[in-house]
Amino acid sequence: MAAAATTTAAVPGNGPHPVSDGRLEELLAFDATKAGVKGLVDSGTTELPRIFIHSPDDLPSPKDAAAPAGLQVPIIDLSGLAHRREEVVGRVREASSSWGFFQLVNHGVPPDIVEAALQGNRRFHELEPSEKAKIYNREARMNVKYLSNNDLFVTRAANWRDTLYCCFGASLNPQEIPSVCREATLAYDEHMVRLAELVFELLSEALGLRRDYLKRLNLSSTRSMTAHYYPACPQPELTMCTSRHSDPICLTLLVENAFGGLQVRHKGYWVDVPPVPGAIVVNVGDLLQLISNDKFISVEHRVLASGQGPRLSVAMFFAPNTDEKTLYGPIEEILLDAEVPKYRRVLYADYIKCFSGRGFGRDSPLKQFTL
Numbered sequence: 001m002a003a004a005a006t007t008t009a010a011v012p013g014n015g016p017h018p019v020s021d022g023r024l025e026e027l028l029a030f031d032a033t034k035a036g037v038k039g040l041v042d043s044g045t046t047e048l049p050r051i052f053i054h055s056p057d058d059l060p061s062p063k064d065a066a067a068p069a070g071l072q073v074p075i076i077d078l079s080g081l082a083h084r085r086e087e088v089v090g091r092v093r094e095a096s097s098s099w100g101f102f103q104l105v106n107h108g109v110p111p112d113i114v115e116a117a118l119q120g121n122r123r124f125h126e127l128e129p130s131e132k133a134k135i136y137n138r139e140a141r142m143n144v145k146y147l148s149n150n151d152l153f154v155t156r157a158a159n160w161r162d163t164l165y166c167c168f169g170a171s172l173n174p175q176e177i178p179s180v181c182r183e184a185t186l187a188y189d190e191h192m193v194r195l196a197e198l199v200f201e202l203l204s205e206a207l208g209l210r211r212d213y214l215k216r217l218n219l220s221s222t223r224s225m226t227a228h229y230y231p232a233c234p235q236p237e238l239t240m241c242t243s244r245h246s247d248p249i250c251l252t253l254l255v256e257n258a259f260g261g262l263q264v265r266h267k268g269y270w271v272d273v274p275p276v277p278g279a280i281v282v283n284v285g286d287l288l289q290l291i292s293n294d295k296f297i298s299v300e301h302r303v304l305a306s307g308q309g310p311r312l313s314v315a316m317f318f319a320p321n322t323d324e325k326t327l328y329g330p331i332e333e334i335l336l337d338a339e340v341p342k343y344r345r346v347l348y349a350d351y352i353k354c355f356s357g358r359g360f361g362r363d364s365p366l367k368q369f370t371l
């Protein structure tokens, strides 16, 4: 059979995308609504537009082996940390090396701060479409923006989600954050920064390093918040809320409401991460796997689509600045006798470029940097 004619065309915000049979036009038309998947739901869509339909290989299947009962992402209790530090460090080491994920409880972030961040997320996404449209864009230089699928034009199938994105850097003017969630977002950020500092200390100690070791590597100079809104999906069996991926950053802290759907890859199974009231989900990103020489792992995770919603999550990603000149490679002090570095040294900007060129639903670029 002759291959379908394929051309390439320039698309907004991303590189060239192979075009065939009107798919690009559909993507452009969806993007031009500036109303995201919430807009589709509000307009009464009952059949998924084909840009959201994933190939069966990328969807959960009844044939997938169910994870054995009892397999559960570790929950780490931070209460009384001053007296239990060694024990907690041990748990963080175990969780980061075998799961790449853990849930923190008694972490000191007040529940009302987390709830306000989730409700701020909801208030923003439930604004009038014309309000949200004012900040709908895909410009890398914008600190605050709203969009559906940051990888829309490079990925094979779009996810059923909209996102409010905020990059906290020196150039952010807090007034740029939509007023319906400004206060909640700034308070959430402040607490997440403090918690991330503690987590970086625990991770340093778990690697046998000085408490401030990772902090001094400028691994978290940039933090960006993504407030995802996943409306109830009319045909959840055909799509994903978030395709499989590992996070191309150093560390992620995430809170979610009670709908669930997050799964992590562990020992060949997709394991549910059930929402634990008050817990903050922590996961190791690709850069931490690289500098720890695989002592900590950045694992694939995904979010299943559901007929119920809206699912809300607010993730805070910690990463170096993209103009950071440090070349990140395996930390020499942690290499054991005869252990060789598994990765070459890399500029963070080069790493993120590899990720952004492909989008979600693909293997991590980490393999490209192995020695």
Ligand SMILES: O=C(O)CCC(=O)C(=O)O
Pocket (backbone or CB within 6 Å): 226, 228, 242, 247, 254, 256, 262, 301, 302, 303, 312, 313, 315
């Ligand atoms: O919404 C979630 O729970 C996960 C989102 C996620 O994995 C991501 O944005 O990287």
Ligand SMILES: [Fe+2]
Pocket (backbone or CB within 6 Å): 245, 246, 247, 301
């Ligand atoms: Fe993620």
